[in-house]
Amino acid sequence: MDEGIVARLRAAGCVFAEDEARLIHETARDAGEVEAMVVRRVAGEPLEHVLGWAEFAGLRVAVAPGVFVPRHRSELLVDLARRHTRPGAVVVDLCCGTGALGLAVVRGIDGVELHAADVDPAAVACARRNVEPAGGRVHEGDLFDALPAELKGRVDVLLASPPYVPTAAIALMPPEARDHEPRTALDGGGDGLGLVRRIATAAPDWLTEGGVLLLELSAAQATAAADAVDEAGLAAAEHHDDDATVIVGATSGTGSRHLRSG
Structure with a gap:
């Protein structure tokens, strides 16, 4: 050394x-x-940008300068999504960044159709390096506008770790994130839930019967996010660990009911 x-x-x-x-x-x-x-x-450049890769959920994924670095706290989202991912499932990773979350969800599960999407061209290029060799497809565009229309009503697992930092709080973030990751990957609007609400509202049109929506956000936002998921017609459940909070929204076909769980 x-x-x-x-x-x-x-x-x-x-x-x-x-x-x-x-x-x-x-x-x-x-x-x-x-x-x-x-x-x-x-x-001050993030270590992952310097190295060109990041470890996430047991995978080594390519990371390019200017692209959001996958956080280990998102492994809760991955673990919950894997519980609902069966062989042959259709999985969509919105706001995908590097594509790490979707890759980790489908790893080792046969016949999964994986789609990832992001609005940022740099993220899309990076995700293609990670996702396409694994047989997935990556799309560029604003949330659901990026997805092929034929996916409507076919998605079994829809996951997203969207930007959820309130606009005013971005200035308080560590410089590594604030100065080196794209604002589009951080800024969630006034209360941080702008994209969460948009995703929740549109999700039922894309989910199949029995499909689920999974959203990562902060613990302080959980109640408001769960309400948004309920209002969209999905049964919301909260899940927490020491680092992360995930809202799972279930269609009626899952047999779920509104549930707040720790």
Whole structure:
């Protein structure tokens, strides 16, 4: 381990400087690339952008500069979505970013038809690097406008980790996110639920009987988001762990009822 690099990373505020130095050394092809990566990291660029990849739910996914980095807290969303994903299911990952969430949901399940969509061209290009080799399709556009019309009424699992940071709170985010990830991946509007409401309202038209909608957001937004899902005609349930909150909206075909669970 190069203690000089560790010291530079630590001085820049990297809490896990030793781990980051190791990952940089493992990823770089030569000493010049090590130095270039250290310079970028010390300047505040997210580690995943520097490395060009991120670990998520046991997968290594490509991450490009300017693209939202998948958060480990989203693994709750993945775990819940996998409970509803059967062989041959149609799965849609909206606001997909790198495409990591959809990939993790369908991993190891036979015959799944995976679609991912994002409004940001950089995210779409990155998602295609991850999703298309696994047999999925990636679409560019605003939420459901990006999806092929033939998916209407056929989707078994619709998941999204949409932007849910209230506009005024973006200035309070860590610089790594605020300065290096696209605002379109962060800004959820006045109360952070603008896209959540849009997704919930349109979801019933795209879900098959027995299909489910899964939305990640903050714990403080759970009640309002569950109300939006209920108002759309889906039975809402809250799920929480130490880091994340997910609202699951079930169609009548699932036999679910309105439920608030921890």
